[in-house]
């Protein structure tokens with residue numbers, strides 16, 4: 001299993017619309033395993049293939065407290081939605097930024113697992129938020145798109161500053 005590099009906003013590749021999965025082979029199963037490993041290492045609760053520059057309709061998540069319930073959703077579709085909730089969201093592709101986003105409170109989803117077996121599932125609360133957030137990634141949408149243009153501009157500047165600082169710190173090298 002390999003750890004994958006996570007693209008960060010405003011990388012234009014995050015705007016790619018993902019293609020449906022048609023082949024359920026060893027490559028796909030390897031990608032699911034690599035994405036789960038990458039998600040757990042980064043302490044995320046969800047990860048979409050778009051974020052690791054693989055533009056297929058696949059997402060993984062684990063919203064359990066114990067972090068031992070990995071799930072994959074391939075070619076996911078929301079078949080019904082009900083109610084609304086506002087949750088403070090973050091994203092591995094927008095590090096250090098959190099903002100309130102309104103989403104459906106309950107959804108019913110249809111998807112396939114890594115073997116191509118179709119299933120339907122009801123999701124509520126954080127599970128529903130996470131699925132909607134990751135499915136947005138597959139459409140090339142980010143949670144910061146729901147913010148005002150001014151706030152989004154602030155996010156862009158803050159991330160650029162964080163990256164400059166990271167470069168400077170690594171240029172200094174280890175203190176001896």
Ligand code: NI
Pocket residue numbers: 090091092093133134137
């Ligand atoms: Ni995200």
